Amino acid sequence: MCSASLYLHIPFCVSKCAYCDFYSVPCRRDDPRLDALVERLLDDAGRWIHDLGVNHIPTLYIGGGTPSLLGAARIVRLLTRLGRLWQEAPEEITVELNPESLDEAFLTACRNNGVTRISMGAQSFHEPSRAAIRRAGSAALTLERLDMVRRVFGTAFSADLITGLPFQDKAILLKDIKTLLAYQPAHISLYALTLEPDTPLVRMARQDKRLLPAPEIADALYIAGRDALEQAGYSQYEVSNFALNNKRGAHNIRYWRMENWLGLGSSASSTIIDDDSGTGIRYTWERDVDAYLAGSAPLVERLDRLTLMKETLLMGFRYIDGPDLALFQKRFGQPLEASIPRSLAAWQRLLVSSPSRYALSKDGLLLLDRFLLDVFAELDTNTLDTI
Numbered sequence: 001m002c003s004a005s006l007y008l009h010i011p012f013c014v015s016k017c018a019y020c021d022f023y024s025v026p027c028r029r030d031d032p033r034l035d036a037l038v039e040r041l042l043d044d045a046g047r048w049i050h051d052l053g054v055n056h057i058p059t060l061y062i063g064g065g066t067p068s069l070l071g072a073a074r075i076v077r078l079l080t081r082l083g084r085l086w087q088e089a090p091e092e093i094t095v096e097l098n099p100e101s102l103d104e105a106f107l108t109a110c111r112n113n114g115v116t117r118i119s120m121g122a123q124s125f126h127e128p129s130r131a132a133i134r135r136a137g138s139a140a141l142t143l144e145r146l147d148m149v150r151r152v153f154g155t156a157f158s159a160d161l162i163t164g165l166p167f168q169d170k171a172i173l174l175k176d177i178k179t180l181l182a183y184q185p186a187h188i189s190l191y192a193l194t195l196e197p198d199t200p201l202v203r204m205a206r207q208d209k210r211l212l213p214a215p216e217i218a219d220a221l222y223i224a225g226r227d228a229l230e231q232a233g234y235s236q237y238e239v240s241n242f243a244l245n246n247k248r249g250a251h252n253i254r255y256w257r258m259e260n261w262l263g264l265g266s267s268a269s270s271t272i273i274d275d276d277s278g279t280g281i282r283y284t285w286e287r288d289v290d291a292y293l294a295g296s297a298p299l300v301e302r303l304d305r306l307t308l309m310k311e312t313l314l315m316g317f318r319y320i321d322g323p324d325l326a327l328f329q330k331r332f333g334q335p336l337e338a339s340i341p342r343s344l345a346a347w348q349r350l351l352v353s354s355p356s357r358y359a360l361s362k363d364g365l366l367l368l369d370r371f372l373l374d375v376f377a378e379l380d381t382n383t384l385d386t387i
């Protein structure tokens with residue numbers, strides 16, 4: 001028997017944003033695949049929870065894509081029938097939504113069926129930036145939907161903003177943040193725009209060199225946004241996540257702590273860890289919703305000790321509390337200090353350390369990728385030393 005969080009992927013959106021590398025395909029609300037998807041996710045949830053012996057689901061996250069495209073009737077069906085799979089409801093149930101497909105009936109259905117938290121993609125209120133990234137809807141519609149979320153969920157919601165967008169400067173970003181703060185969300189995610197290869201935005205930026213802010217300006221924008229959120233009382237607790245009054249997202253914390261999760265749907269993956277051997281198993285569904293609906297099986301991958309240790313540190317150092325030291329010791333049979341002593345010494349200035357914690361400081365988080373390169377190189381060398 002084990003504990004695992006549950007993630008359900010809804011791979012449909014109204015249209016495709018130019019920067020997006022998540023697996024999602026454009027779809028209308030009357031597309032019969034939405035009904036088929038609900039049924040397949042419910043079947044899979046029942047089967048996998050049973051087969052993996054999951055007897056505790058601490059958190060449920062319905063993400064995408066755009067879960068609000070499901071509409072009220074389907075989300076009620078999904079949540080009601082999921083509720084029959086557990087004796088004790090998850091402590092946190094989050095549903096993602098996007099403004100252009102949201103209506104009050106959907107929000108009310110979520111609230112009346114156990115959803116504790118909403119996550120809304122706002123991204124920007126600046127129309128030229130929104131147009132450049134081909135974001136559906138408009139700034140005005142997003143504000144209207146934020147009002148709706150406030151009415152139904154109070155402040156129990158998160159909203160996403162992106163830094164480094166086309167036509168964004170510091171004044172525009174700070175104005176966006178101020179606009180969002182007026183709604184007092186309990187949680188804000190501030191993402192630095194990532195340029196994923198093969199996305200339309202990358203191709204557009206190749207043709208128009210002035211489309212995106214230069215890398216140093218994009219870095220400065222993220223820092224300005226981070227500082228503005230901190231000054232407004234939102235504490236950074238992960239690279240891109242900020243919480244008011246410590247209202248952190250419990251589901252994502254489980255990823256950063258590398259605790260079991262069961263992810264279902266096209267492109268989703270599950271990771272189940274054996275804490276006694278420090279190894280795991282991962283199941284990944286291909287990025288093809290039609291194959292998923294036709295009953296495709298996931299790819300199965302064994303995670304050996306080194307791979308799992310790297311992933312544990314990759315995820316753990318994103319988190320402001322750092323990797324869980326007791327869990328690390330239990331899982332890998334050695335303390336963190338003994339696993340990466342040279343990296344910890346070299347990065348001492350940017351680490352916050354105590355007997356119970358090794359974590360990157362806020363400035364250290366800005367250099368997370370470089371830190372991880374050192375950590376992985378050290379782990380690889382250790383492995384070679386022991387061969």
Ligand code: SF4
Binds near residue numbers: 017
């Ligand atoms: S709404 Fe989100 S998932 Fe859908 S295309 Fe845009 S960024 Fe991707």
